Amino acid sequence: MTDLVIAHLYPYEMNIYGDTGNVIALRRRLEWRGLEARVDPVPAGTPYDFGGADLVFGGGGQDRSQLRVAEDLQQRAAALREAVAGGTVFLTICGTYQLFGRRFLTQEGREIPGIGVFAMETVGGRRRMIGNIIVATPWGDLVGFENHSGRTLLDPGQKSLGKVKKGYGNNETRREEGAVTDNCFGTYLHGSLLPKNPSFADELLRRALQHRHGQAVSLEPLDDRLEHLAARAAARRP
Amino acid sequence: VLRLVLATAVGRLAGRLSRLLGRGGSAVPGLVAEKLDPRTIERLSAPIRRGVIVVTGTNGKTTTTKMLVGILEGEGWRVVTNPTGSNLARGIATRLLEVASWRGRVDADVAVFEADEAAVRNLARRLQPKVIVVTNLARDQLDRYGELATTAAHAAEAVRHAGVAVLNADDPLVADLASGAPAVRFFGAAEGIRRSMPHDSGLYGPGEEGAPSALDLSLERAEPEGDGQTIELVSASGERAAVPLQVPGAYNGYNAAAAVLAAVQCGVPFARAVVALEEIRPAFGRGQVVEHRGRRIKLLLVKNPAGFNQAIRLLAALPSGATVLIAINDLDADGRDVSWLWDARVEDLAGSGHCFGTAGIRALDMALRLKYAGLEAWSETDFPAALRRFVDGTPAGETGYLVPTYTAMLRFLDLLLPGTSRREAWS
Numbered sequence: 050m051t052d053l054v055i056a057h058l059y060p061y062e063m064n065i066y067g068d069t070g071n072v073i074a075l076r077r078r079l080e081w082r083g084l085e086a087r088v089d090p091v092p093a094g095t096p097y098d099f100g101g102a103d104l105v106f107g108g109g110g111q112d113r114s115q116l117r118v119a120e121d122l123q124q125r126a127a128a129l130r131e132a133v134a135g136g137t138v139f140l141t142i143c144g145t146y147q148l149f150g151r152r153f154l155t156q157e158g159r160e161i162p163g164i165g166v167f168a169m170e171t172v173g174g175r176r177r178m179i180g181n182i183i184v185a186t187p188w189g190d191l192v193g194f195e196n197h198s199g200r201t202l203l204d205p206g207q208k209s210l211g212k213v214k215k216g217y218g219n220n221e222t223r224r225e226e227g228a229v230t231d232n233c234f235g236t237y238l239h240g241s242l243l244p245k246n247p248s249f250a251d252e253l254l255r256r257a258l259q260h261r262h263g264q265a266v267s268l269e270p271l272d273d274r275l276e277h278l279a280a281r282a283a284a285r286r287p
Numbered sequence: 288v289l290r291l292v293l294a295t296a297v298g299r300l301a302g303r304l305s306r307l308l309g310r311g312g313s314a315v316p317g318l319v320a321e322k323l324d325p326r327t328i329e330r331l332s333a334p335i336r337r338g339v340i341v342v343t344g345t346n347g348k349t350t351t352t353k354m355l356v357g358i359l360e361g362e363g364w365r366v367v368t369n370p371t372g373s374n375l376a377r378g379i380a381t382r383l384l385e386v387a388s389w390r391g392r393v394d395a396d397v398a399v400f401e402a403d404e405a406a407v408r409n410l411a412r413r414l415q416p417k418v419i420v421v422t423n424l425a426r427d428q429l430d431r432y433g434e435l436a437t438t439a440a441h442a443a444e445a446v447r448h449a450g451v452a453v454l455n456a457d458d459p460l461v462a463d464l465a466s467g468a469p470a471v472r473f474f475g476a477a478e479g480i481r482r483s484m485p486h487d488s489g490l491y492g493p494g495e496e497g498a499p500s501a502l503d504l505s506l507e508r509a510e511p512e513g514d515g516q517t518i519e520l521v522s523a524s525g526e527r528a529a530v531p532l533q534v535p536g537a538y539n540g541y542n543a544a545a546a547v548l549a550a551v552q553c554g555v556p557f558a559r560a561v562v563a564l565e566e567i568r569p570a571f572g573r574g575q576v577v578e579h580r581g582r583r584i585k586l587l588l589v590k591n592p593a594g595f596n597q598a599i600r601l602l603a604a605l606p607s608g609a610t611v612l613i614a615i616n617d618l619d620a621d622g623r624d625v626s627w628l629w630d631a632r633v634e635d636l637a638g639s640g641h642c643f644g645t646a647g648i649r650a651l652d653m654a655l656r657l658k659y660a661g662l663e664a665w666s667e668t669d670f671p672a673a674l675r676r677f678v679d680g681t682p683a684g685e686t687g688y689l690v691p692t693y694t695a696m697l698r699f700l701d702l703l704l705p706g707t708s709r710r711e712a713w714s
Contacts (some may be wrong), residue, residue: 065429070629070659077659111434179430180623194624196430241629244655275658279651282668283625286617286648 052084053257056099056147058107059118060090060228068108068198070241075104076249082269093117093121099132104257109143109197109239110270119161122148126164132165136205138257139233142242146227147199156198167228167235168204181286182216182225182238188249190214192280193238201237205227210236215284232256245280247273289332292393294324294502296306298384298440314373317380321553325509328376328413330391331383335367337397340549343407343442344422344461344595347542349373350534351422352401353570354546360564362555363397371571374403376410397553402445405431411445418552419449419468420545422461425593428622435460435487443467453549455541456500458486461517465500472552474544476506480537483600487593504548509540511604514576514585520544520561522551528561534574538597572696576686577703580678583686584703588696590621595631597691607640610687612677613664614646615653621692623651633660642680647695670698 057072076086091097099105110118112275122129133139141149146167153161156173177198184191191211200220201207209219210227218226218237227236234253236242251268258266298320305315320327332339342352349371356368369382379400387393402410404427411419421442426435439460444467446452452468455461456475465471475481501523508519508529515533516541532543543564552559569575572588587598602611617623633656636643643664645653650666650673657664667673681687691699 064630066624067626068627069619070626070656073659074627111436113434113436194626196624229674239624239626241626244629245652275651275655279655282649282651287623 050085051087053079053086053104053254053261054102055086055088056091056097056102056105057088058091058105059093059110059114059121061092062114062118063108063110063144064195065111065280066143066194066239067241068239071140071142071243072106074241074243075106075254078247078250078254078271081271093118097125099125099128099137100136102132103261104138104140104253105129105132106139106143107141107186109145115144115148118144118159119148119153120161121160122164129164130166133231133233134230136232136260138195138253138260139166140253143197143239145252146237147201149233149235150201150228153199163211166233167230168207169201169228171199171201174200176200176215178221180216181283182218182226183214183284184211184216184218184236184238185274186249190284191236191238191242191246191249192284193236193242193245194239194283195237196239198235201228208254210234214220232260240283245276245283247271247276289326290307292318292389293329295331295384295387295391296389297323297666298327298380302381302384306341314375314377314381314506316384317377317382319695320384321377321380326687327380328410329385331380331387331393332398332414335398337364337391337553338417338450339398339400339495340420341400341402341407341411341414341416341445342420342422342549343402343404343445344420344455345404345425345427345438346597347422347545348401349570350539350573351420351542351545352399354543354564354567355399355420355549356461356566358546358550358560358563359397359399359553361559361566365394366647367395367398369392369400370636371401374401375406376413376489381409383483403439408441408444412449415448417450418453418549419446419457420453420549421446421461421464422488422545423486423541423593424456425591426590426627427623429625429680430624431619431622439463451552453545453552455545456502457481457484457541460487472548473500473502474504474506474541474548475500475502476541476544477508477536480506480509480540484541485596504551506537506540506544509537511535514574516540517612518543520547522557526557529639530561530564532564533567534569536574536601539574562615572691572700577700579703581683582678582681584678585686585688586696586699587688587690588693589690590693592627592630595627599632599635602688602690603635603639605639605641605688607621609639609641610644610681610685610686611641612644612646612673612689612690612700614673614689615649616647616692616695616698617649618694620694625652628652628656633657633662637661644673644680646670646677647692660704670695671702674699
């Protein structure tokens, strides 16, 4: 029996930096609790009803894929905004995160429209922001690896995911990283993000299960010692 | 000429000084000579009688280069080649300086140079190779190489400068390079092998298949045997040969096909090229076997998801119960981002019955990757301790499989064969 439906946005187009690891982590952490997830791949050009999904994931991509995906995303903009408003859980990373803002201005001055879930804009820059990053969030410190040339600027009032303790985050100056609107999360953190940040992974799962069942759900605790040790080791790296 | 003579002399002197100071055989001579004469590479390589061959691509450069050198030396030719790792301009300049006379003359029949994917564009322009070989193109250390499209664009620029491009027909990104090359020869494999070797776009989904190209050389069979395998190669004109190789894995069958096809472009008869292949020993860390405390340690270097998948396929095919140590470092030469571990099909090892350990700076990341694939592993970040535990866990007389990233491999080889990594490492 399916306990949770995960929609994987653009799995064949947006898949650099191990973002698939997030889907592996979500699925496994459910399995270890005797729950089963169904993962629906949603490639560009394929119709999909987001009303049936509890958790939507989208990863980072190379520039060329991001352009292709941006057009497809426009076709789904209304459906995705409706799902966000309805409390569906979203995790968007890097390229998909950028396209969930209002727009992305490339280094060459080209404008790629986003779907405006997050009140923010991203501007392409020359220097890439690369390295291990630590972000303080309400769900503990998140550890990951960032690699992006886009600088994201949140509007006043747009909530960020957290404060940068090490690394760059959305841009070099503001020391803030990611964005949160309702149950929709955006971040630059690869790593993969969720395996080394199990508390955050479980937070997403709890919210998604609650969205499905309409009531608060508690998750059995797991032995996450290895996860925490790996996160601590990563946090010490440049 | 005077300038070249001066550059040669000073460059070589700098190399000797650097070695005296204990900095090993670095790329210092090439760096210094290129400062004095920025056309050092052009001038030193131009008189090489049968020209220059350049080998590039994401995986398999070193093995293909080694095979090609072996085949050409088998012809009795004097071959110049760069040691593994020294595949940037300064490394190639250094190698040319080492073999040049004091007047700056290189006495060689042919040169075979492995070129880094990011440097190949510039190197091909300067070397004007007679033949360029492109093994494959896959995503690799994105913090270092950037996007795959950029790497492909560099390769496309490079093939324009070659007389003939020897291309992998089964990798769509490589096959696409044909349109820009003055002449093209294709190598590839029979369908069964091709399907077991997904190219980059096939790593994550259904993949993009181009129209199949007519092959000039085809890998028809690749079956494991001993430490290596037996492959069967068939040329377009119908020549056929079964060849025992000392290196394992279908991917090395591709490398052998590339080397033979490139050698044929230089005038080596197919029949002699394949015979020479048998003698070629594995390159540094690429299927190399080291005896240690009564065990055989087989090294399988991994650098990116495509290469890791090849190692995984090889490990999954072994009889149950093998000992495997995966060692992941995150220094610049390895790629600082270890996210790629999550792109490899580690799940294919579930049910293998092997015993896993993890080592290196990011040992815990690898242990976590294995955990989420349903596999348990011990972890040890200290290299000597990890090696001890791995060897203790491998029964005497048996083979243990060591799967390291580049700098982790250097650390282990220093322990297994003291002094090796200094010779192989690059500055």
